[in-house]
Amino acid sequence: MHAFRIAYDGVPYYGFQRQPAVETVEGELFRALRELDVFEGEKPTNYAAAGRTDSGVSALSQTVAFECPDWLTPAAFNSELPEHVRVWAMGDAPSEFHARYDAHSREYTYYRYAPDSDIERLRAALCELSGTHDFHNLTPEDGGTTRAILEAEADREGQFVVIVIRADSFLQRLVRRLVSLVSAVGRGERDLSFTERVLSAEQLSGPEGIASAPPEPLVLTDVEYDLDFEIDEEATESARGIFERKRIERETGARVAGRIANEMNG
Secondary structure (H helix, E strand, O other): OEEEEEEEOOOOOOOOOOOOOOOOHHHHHHHHHHHOOOOOOOOOOOOEEOOOOOOOOEEEEEEEEEOOOOOOOHHHHHOOOOOOEEEEEEEEOOOOOOOOOOOOEEEEEEEEEOOOOOHHHHHHHHHHHOEEEEOHHHOOOOOOOEEEEEEEEEEEEOOEEEEEEEEOOOOOOHHHHHHHHHHHHHOOOOOOOHHHHHHOOOOOOHHHOOOOOOOOOEEEEEEEOOOOOEEOHHHHHHHHHHHHHHHHHHHHHHHHHHHHHHOOOO
16 A cells, blocks of 8 residues: 655646546546556545545645555656646555545645735634634534644735644635634634634524635645655656746736736726
8 A cells, every 4th residue: 555645736626536527636646547557447446535625725745545556656656647736755554544534634724815914813813713613604514513623823924824724634615714714803804702603503694604715725735644755856856847837827927917907097
């Protein structure tokens, strides 16, 4: 059994999990493995993934594990993958290993454009949300909505606020709704006391409900295991080059949009 660390740009995909008739990250992984004759059938033997990211969400350390031949290195895996999806490290795992259930914690990072946000108010809201709570107002899931947030912090990087959330597991859309809530507190649109209502048994809906923040600024940045991962230098160097090109393309696009927005008066 081998476990693989995977980075991907989630913008072109309809989420991680396979779906019929649309492009997903997991679909790309399975297509590549079939091209490499690693498996036949529905999925690789003993396959599991660390989690399911939503449409538009990216990852640095998504992790999958399955039975495969020793020659399947990250570089070999990448040879059949699109450049949006890059495998960059691997590790040996015991036969009973499960990439989802054996994870000790998961970490998500959200990059929020928030030049008007009060970082101390935002941090105070994150503090209120840390610990074990019933997050039923921050997820569309029904039942079993109690989770433990192990760490929640925020730092300012220029005009952006970077919010990092670490937990043993995450409910659907929890991070994005949590970001919306603390951002509203940071902007002064909500009082800090509103977080108490969100965590109470009261069912909030309509104008009081919490909408999800956009998915594109969200990244699955870490999944922690009792495994040693070896970085594939060739695969990692190639991935760095690809994502650096993507960074330049998007910064160039932002400059163009900014020029148009700033000079539309002629």
